[in-house]
Amino acid sequence: MNFGRGRSVVLNVGGTRYSFSREVLKDFPLRRVSRLHGCLSEQDVLEVCDDYDRERNEFFFDRHSEAFGFILLYVRHGHLRFAPHMCELSFYNEMIYWGLECSHLDYCCQRRLDDRMSDTYTCYSADEPPAGDGGEGTRPPAEPPPAAEGRKWLERMRRTFEEPTSSVAAQILATVSILFVIVSMVVLCASTLPEWRAAENRSVEEQSRYTADSVREPSGIIEAICIGWFTAECIVRFIISKNKCEFVKRPLNIIDLLAITPYYISVLMTVFTGENSQLQRAGVTLRVLRMMRIFWVIKLARHFIGLQTLGLTLKRCYREMVMLLVFICVAMAIFSALSQLLENGLDLGIKNKDFASIPAACWWVIISMTTVGYGDMCPITVPGRILGGICVVSGIVLLALPITFIYHSFVQCYHELKFRSARYSRSLSAEFLN
Numbered sequence: 001m002n003f004g005r006g007r008s009v010v011l012n013v014g015g016t017r018y019s020f021s022r023e024v025l026k027d028f029p030l031r032r033v034s035r036l037h038g039c040l041s042e043q044d045v046l047e048v049c050d051d052y053d054r055e056r057n058e059f060f061f062d063r064h065s066e067a068f069g070f071i072l073l074y075v076r077h078g079h080l081r082f083a084p085h086m087c088e089l090s091f092y093n094e095m096i097y098w099g100l101e102c103s104h105l106d107y108c109c110q111r112r113l114d115d116r117m118s119d120t121y122t123c124y125s126a127d128e129p130p131a132g133d134g135g136e137g138t139r140p141p142a143e144p145p146p147a148a149e150g151r152k153w154l155e156r157m158r159r160t161f162e163e164p165t166s167s168v169a170a171q172i173l174a175t176v177s178i179l180f181v182i183v184s185m186v187v188l189c190a191s192t193l194p195e196w197r198a199a200e201n202r203s204v205e206e207q208s209r210y211t212a213d214s215v216r217e218p219s220g221i222i223e224a225i226c227i228g229w230f231t232a233e234c235i236v237r238f239i240i241s242k243n244k245c246e247f248v249k250r251p252l253n254i255i256d257l258l259a260i261t262p263y264y265i266s267v268l269m270t271v272f273t274g275e276n277s278q279l280q281r282a283g284v285t286l287r288v289l290r291m292m293r294i295f296w297v298i299k300l301a302r303h304f305i306g307l308q309t310l311g312l313t314l315k316r317c318y319r320e321m322v323m324l325l326v327f328i329c330v331a332m333a334i335f336s337a338l339s340q341l342l343e344n345g346l347d348l349g350i351k352n353k354d355f356a357s358i359p360a361a362c363w364w365v366i367i368s369m370t371t372v373g374y375g376d377m378c379p380i381t382v383p384g385r386i387l388g389g390i391c392v393v394s395g396i397v398l399l400a401l402p403i404t405f406i407y408h409s410f411v412q413c414y415h416e417l418k419f420r421s422a423r424y425s426r427s428l429s430a431e432f433l434n
Helices: 022-026 031-038 042-048 065-077 088-098 107-119 145-162 168-190 194-200 212-216 218-240 244-249 251-273 282-302 305-316 318-345 358-369 382-400 403-433
Strands: 008-013 016-021 051-053 058-061
Touching: 008 022, 016 022, 016 065, 022 031, 031 042, 031 088, 042 051, 065 088, 088 107, 145 168, 145 218, 168 218, 168 282, 218 244, 218 251, 244 251, 251 282, 305 318, 305 403, 318 358, 318 382, 318 403, 358 382
Parallel strands: 008 058
Antiparallel strands: 008 016, 051 058
């Protein structure tokens, strides 16, 4: 559009007006603003902004004015940071609208945004603008209907596998997955019972090996079916994922791999060792690999908010957890050395053999500080008992110090995940109504 030489251009963003010259507008760092210079008609202008006043040469944008102010600070000074008291995802939405990317943020704000997006399972991509994006977001570039339908189908599949409450199909899939986990755990626990072994007429060594006979037995068939389901589920989720590298780095996916891989390793080891007596030592390795199926219990974290809250809390409170471990280690070093000295190191006529060394005394310190008190070790001298009382009281105090921070983080994580689950439940209700 021809703005007229020498005339200023006014940008009205959320009620705040900014005036620029035509020359500045041409090479403006914000892609949406610079597009105004190439508009040839009013219709082209309305594709970029929300409204236009020809008389005052003023362009209206119904966006967050405070966020745009911080974006202008980036244009002037080259540093982009989050606006105070504003959600990181909302500010990122404004950045995308004006033509900025995550890489334009300062490093500290990039880390905040990454943590926020990973906590809420929110992902934005260049080819899929977020909802509510005016201009480009409301008028996506034209594409063939088959491509759009294919992308929509992939997104529906991702939500079905990643969000158990997003649709009826997702709930059915989650229920089937939970049933397979439960069946696998029941078979694993039952296979260690002596009655189970006697019924199958198998020795302890045969129990740990995947021979041709064991695969035909009910436990081997059930285990093979469960492994097949988990393997197929993992492969499908990997194929439909947007970012394959990010998929491999996710903790739950690593746990899936640790739970599935031992089965195939066990089968391969049995195939290569066969009945060779010189390689029967592999039976211990096979038992260990077989017992790693217990990791399948953690797969339930995909379907239960409680386990997700625990994992997210541990992720956010790792500093507090490290601080707690440091407290315990320091106290354990001090009290174990003193207890060994008072109980065994001094020549007081009474020597407690349970405290013969500092490493042995560490066991007594840790069960005393955590108030477990098995009673297998206890001080017998008067100074040792006084030290034991101080150790117990110190343990209660040291363990209680970081608990407040961890508790508040747990409550916050629970509310965030519960809100996300309620949002998908509302979409599920709409699906039922339709």
